[in-house]
Amino acid sequence: MLHAAYLMPLLPLAGFVVLAALGRRLGDPWAGWLGTATVAGSFVVACVVYAGLLAKAVPQRSFVQTLFTWIPVGGLQVKSALLIDPLSMTMALFVTGVSSLIHLYSIGYMKGDRDYPKFFLYLNLFVASMLLLVLADNLLFTFVGWEGVGVCSYWLVAFWFGRDSAASAGKKAFIYNRLADVGFLIAIFLVFSKTGTLDYKGIFSHLSLIGGGTGTAICLLLFVAAAGKSAQLPLFPWLADAMEGPTPVSALIHAATMVTAGVYLMCRISPLLAHAHDAQLVVASIGAVTAFVAATIGCAQQDIKKVLAYSTVSQLGYMFLAVGLGAYEAAIFLMVAHAFFKALLFLGAGSVIHGLHDEQDLKRMGNLRRYMKLTFFTFGIGTLAIAGIPPLSGFFAKGDILDNAFARYPVLWAIGLVTAALTAYYMTRLVALAFYGDDRWRDASGGASGGHNGGAEPHEGPWVMALPLVVLAVLAFFGGVLHLPWHPSWNPLGWLGPVFGSALYEAHQSSGTQWALAIVDAVIALVGLGVAFSLWSRRAERPGLEPVVLQRAYFLDDVYDAVIGRPGQAFAQFCATVIEAKVIDGAVNGVGRLTRAAGGSLRRVQTGFVRQYALGIVLGAVVLLAWMLSRAVS
């Protein structure tokens, strides 16, 4: 059964090829169904491989499937191989599962779009790249998938490239990711120069060859790459702008799959990370600070998708906090739970946007619970889950991380706890603004928002959009059972343990401490929820609680603009006006002028009289002869 693993990335890739060749002919909706079917098939294969892996004894649950030798160059032997172990299979399962649901949802959401087949083409390529990233057996092969998701994210964010904002958001996402990729590449070079191999097992069996300083450098460089892909400080602004893409893309890329790639990478290199304590501390601190900073920004955003985007950044911060602590299981737990509830929230937001005819401004929503009951219900579950209300999945996942933080770095735990309160606050604010209060969308109909057609009541989408919401709501609700505390006998995520081995950190606390921490988590989530609900359910305008500094995300974009953008533009301007006009053009024109001048003075030699030329030749011959004779004599 394990040998079917190669089908996982291959099926979506085949879907991509077929759609590239025949997409236009298939059209709406068959192109969408084809894309969905390939990804769902991939999910089925993942389930089969998962079952095959579970059937094996615990120490044998790691399997390398070599497809072919990709780069055989002297000492560098890079194989195109898949590594099937509990970690990669957990990722593959939820990536394919959530992607199938999002594909299904997109069939309804993208209906009538001009480039309908192209959308599914990109989505399929994206899923294939993501699976390659997750299943790859060596750093370079992972990098291929890493770049693949990067370029698909660019295409998908800029999907509606007719809009300037979408086109530049795509570029922004791509450039931030490319910047971070430099770290990945240098890390690959370093690893190869030290160990002479790139596949994970080889690297981890040669850990002694990597010195302490180099190990820290490699981990930090890979973390730079991870911070770019997973939108951590200081590289997160692209994720908020990436919301310009169609909503299913936001759900797929910017919630469930691509942004978790960074966390996955850090988990994958856990044996290396375990030896680099400084790097661990950096990862944990940046994670905690990002979680807090992004949560505060999320409290003041007006765009429903931007709130969710910053919430994603914040949750990813939690995951990095867990990775930095060495609590990889907790990180994966939150990643899976997050994939469920964040995909649910994004798809719910998409449902709202769809129902209101492309309205994304929270201040122009309100009272939607009357009109969109299913969306309200499922979105509510997602909100409670992310806010960490027991007994939903978010409570257990976040609690797991906070417990570990409490045991290892109490300061980071405190930051995480405040962030948890903020999380509950901004999510409840979103729900209160969108689903409670007055029908503000009625007044807005005549306003500037382009796609709004006044008067029509908000409505639910077709069943293909409703079904994923329900499935994800169930998963978000019950996701916590994957890793319940207090019940060591029932722990499906525990199968990850052997992957991390000694690198795994698990806090061993008394059950009293655990209960106390759990109660603190729950209370603080409820406080955040209560405060937000009482503040925002009746009034939509509270300027005091939405300071400009938070609305503009701490002016990070402006800072980058001032520090990098403007000097860059000034330099480009300098190159255009001075270097290009004066130096380059000057050199070209100077050569031309010199040639003309030389020609002008030399042309007088050409008199046109043949006998004069002959005289010249004779005189020249005489001079040459005289010179040679003089040399011969002396």
Added chain:
Amino acid sequence: MSLSGAWYLGLAAVVFSIGTLGLLVRRNVLVMFMCVELMLNAVNLTFVTFSRMLDDIGGQALVFFTLVVAAAEVVVGLGIVVAIFRRRRSATADDFHIMRG
């Protein structure tokens, strides 16, 4: 009786000088051609002489090349002269200086 090589070389030098002088002072294109031929054949003579003196067949072989090239040159040159003469009714070299730079 046989003359020493120096005589032949001297004759070649004289012929070459006559040719050169003729080329420089005569204006008629046909005469200039003849002068060029004189120069070429003077050189051929030195080739053959040196070939005999040094007992090396290379010099004589080279003469054939010179002859062929000279023949070809005359063909082209005379063709041009005839073409010009048809137009301009003149075979004076100094009349043709339209290529002046």
